[in-house]
Amino acid sequence: MSPDQLKYSTTHEWVAIEGETATIGITDFAAQLLSDLVFADLPPVGKKLIQGQPFGEVESVKAVSDLYAPVSGEVIARNERLTERTGADGKTVSAELDLLTTSPFQEGWMIKASVSNLGELSSLMDQAQYQSHCEKSGH
């Protein structure tokens, strides 16, 4: 989905809804604030999400930031490209964290979740509201 079709939280997560499945990531604004990302700690499949509660962490050289669930539900997939993993040939493949800056709304998605309460979406912002929120927060 393109950014103008997404919903946003005040803590800089975005949500793409298709039916009852949410795809969640962080915005380009957030990635830029964090800079020099070195590690993403994403939850395993099956982990329960509660709106507004931390579901993982993203780490830069100088700080660690919590990732907050924009909606409640259960994790059904996570983007393995953002984690270090063993390839088919047995070699270690590095985490492709640059995706969070080069393609934050597409290839840099973090988790997919089944949404338990679609009503929660009304508490999220649309793109215009989110951009206004970013300007106001003075960064």
Place this chain on the structure above:
Amino acid sequence: MSYLFCTPDEQQQMLERIGVDSLQTLLDQIPSELQLRRPLDLPPALTELELEQHLSRLASRNVGTSTRACFMGGGAYDHYIPSVVDEITSRGEFYTAYTPYQAEASQGTLQAFFEFQSMIAQLTGLDVANSSLYEGGSGVAEATLMAMRCTNRMGRVVVAGSLNPEYLETVKTYLVNKSTELVVVPTPGGTIDLVKLESLINDQTACVIAQQPNFFGCLEDLDKLSKLTHAAGALFVVSFDPLSLGILKRPGDLGADIAVAEGQSLGIPLQFGGPYLGILACRQQFVRKMPGRLIGQTVDRNGERCFFLNLQAREQHIRRAGAMSNICTNQGLMALRATVYLSLLGPQGLKEVAELSCRKAHYAADRLKLIDGCELLFGPPFFKEFVLKYKHGADVAIRKAASANIDIGPALNRLPGLDWIPAADKDQSLLIAVTESRTKEEIDRLVNALATS
């Protein structure tokens, strides 16, 4: 760096510079009812000569390992310290080095700690070690909390009753405000009963903690213990004796996920209980959950190799309440001593120290067992220390040895816990450790002292 004076003249100059009439003015912000307003009640200052005489007289009332043979065990040991260790660590650059937060000004100390970490990783057979913790007891406690973080299990921690009782007290202290259940497996036979242990591990267990050799000097079956632990999805924490690895298999090779130790045996004197050296190593997958400082190697902007503090985002000064631990230091000077010691001895030297300690301990035990009234409290094989049961009482044994200028102990009744050992046994039992430093003459003298009534 120059030495800065603070004479009355200089104080006056400083006051004039900042436009303040007296030192008291600077204290005016403090409510007057909280100000002392009188000199401290101290005796008059001594001259350097008087002070040295006074302290020397006090110090001469101590007895130490240079005048008496030390056969004491229980976590700190009289192993030999080659003079090279003092020589290198007393160099001003090392001795006065402070915390290495400015990497550009700390390359020497950072390199030394990187070498320490590398050697500990090799020694334990694990992937990564930190640059040290305070000492053995808090090391076990940190490993416990780390295992809870790694497994996300806060319900239960299972610990061998053969762990150093003072380390166990430390673990209890660290868990005091958590609802985690600490289950101690009694070890009446001297080592862990595997059947009993299996019944105590559940799916809420974060880790199983064992010591090797254990507090009684006996060898546990780490291989079986690690399998039982992992079958339940828990982590295996081992508190090891660094010098024992000269002949024993490494904790990493036997399934330990986190290995911790007291490093006092590695070139650190007994020095009345401290400072000592905490060691922690673990598997790579847990690196981000480790407590303590981690030194990393990288290249500077000129492509030159250099060292730095890595993964600082685990630490307190960045994560605050979210940090892996509240520790924000390491035992730098002690870690350096261990580094020098390990470099000097190498694998061959470690093997020799371990073999000598083990053989001498067995020679001592074999001779002591022959004395009427003496027996070993536990049956399992031991490394360099054992528990001697003396029918006339542990305190009698200690006094008899002391009269021959030999120190043994501690008596088991001096330690907290150990409730599954009958009180009568505890009153008669004490630890005896034999290191490579002990001579045949000293061992024979100990045997004779205990043999005579």
